[in-house]
Amino acid sequence: MNINVRRWSNEIIEIAISGVPLPLLNALRRYALAKVPTYAVDEVMVVINTSHMFDEMLAHRIAMIPLRSEEALERIKGLDIDVCYKCGSDSEDKPPSDVCEKCYVHMFLEAVAEDSEYTVYSSDIKSEDEFVKPVYGNIPIVILSPGQRISLELRARVGRGIEHIKWSPATIAVTRYVADIRISEDLCNLCKKCIEVCPKNVLTVYQNRIQVKDKYECILCKQCMYACPTKAIDVSYRDNEYILVIESSGALEPETILRESIGILLNELEIISKSIDSWKR
Ligand code: SF4
Ligand code: SF4
Incomplete structure (x- = not known):
């Protein structure tokens, strides 16, 4: 598992996580909205x-x-x-x-x-x-x-x-895919149309090549793909890497919302686990 904290303030926490299944992150996101008191x-x-x-x-x-x-x-x-x-x-x-x-x-x-x-x-x-x-x-x-x-x-x-x-402490709790952007140097003619249309300023020219500045900023809109005249750029999503964003209403700190979501989920799993144990007896 790899965790990279991208943004962390009193209002918002944004982390990039790899090696964690998406349903688990989705559960945390939902608990942040619905279960933290x-x-x-x-x-x-x-x-x-x-x-x-x-x-x-x-x-x-x-x-x-x-x-x-x-x-x-x-x-x-x-x-x-x-x-x-x-x-x-x-x-x-x-x-x-x-x-x-x-x-x-x-x-x-x-x-x-x-x-x-x-x-x-x-x-x-x-x-x-x-x-x-x-x-x-x-x-x-x-x-x-x-x-x-x-x-x-x-x-x-x-x-x-x-x-x-x-009562929800989170105004936003979302998971996002992380982009996998591939550029074929053989096909690219450096026309820069992909840079012009990108709404998040993800692409740049560096050392005479189109480079990705920050893959986490990409919103997978694929405008660069549609604009590319030579089909040199391809955008898909990574299988095992996601972004979790929690924005707080201010009632709780964003990291508290995340920590409490994890705690509540673990507690509920523990209850299920104990119930299963009791069935065996
Ligand atoms: S998919 Fe959209 S946001 Fe991502 S690099 Fe292409 S144009 Fe930019
Ligand atoms: S639009 Fe296509 S050909 Fe033009 S610079 Fe971007 S990747 Fe290269």
Whole structure:
């Protein structure tokens, strides 16, 4: 197995991997989207809303604001999220309060437009938990006209993307093929048409030959092949090499999303393995 980290920042991680089957990478990608838990607003109690926006729309907008969950991740590890899933303020079958304490976070949103228009941003949401709060403060929620006000109580809880996309820590989780670009020196006349049409600037001329600058940048669009008058260039994909890209909503660090996906998958495989052992007895 070979791993090459191509990009790694607070927002995105991109790794080129060889020697790992594509279905396994696809499983990790899907787990990143659907299984890694984060916080999101799940209940909104509207105390006052004299804005032009319906309560439901306001609640939906607030629910989609990513909440920072990285620092709170340790305490929610091991929580039975299926219990949290069933729990609501009107639920009769509530889990024990120590579970709720870890799971729920209270927040408030109060805003008023006095004499002039006021744009309510995610930074106006005040959380009772110093670790769980909106990732970005500049997400607009509603514009209040003079005299309008909103007063909301919010309950954020732990959930997973499989329940609703608002809990997904990843905005993008994809696998890509890696290009295998072959250029025949015998057929190439250096007309450079392939370079002109390439949307990712993958090709260049070096030492009087067409060279590939970065195979990982190629998106396999084959425009170079179609433009080549002599059929000197051929683009296909490598069998055993892939790129995995995970972009974070900001709720968790990209590497945390990847690590947690691997952990959850391993845990589920372990459960299957133990079940198989128990069948033998
Ligand atoms: S397949 Fe597309 S991206 Fe790749 S080298 Fe050819 S033109 Fe460029
Ligand atoms: S378009 Fe074809 S012939 Fe022209 S430089 Fe590219 S590979 Fe060579």
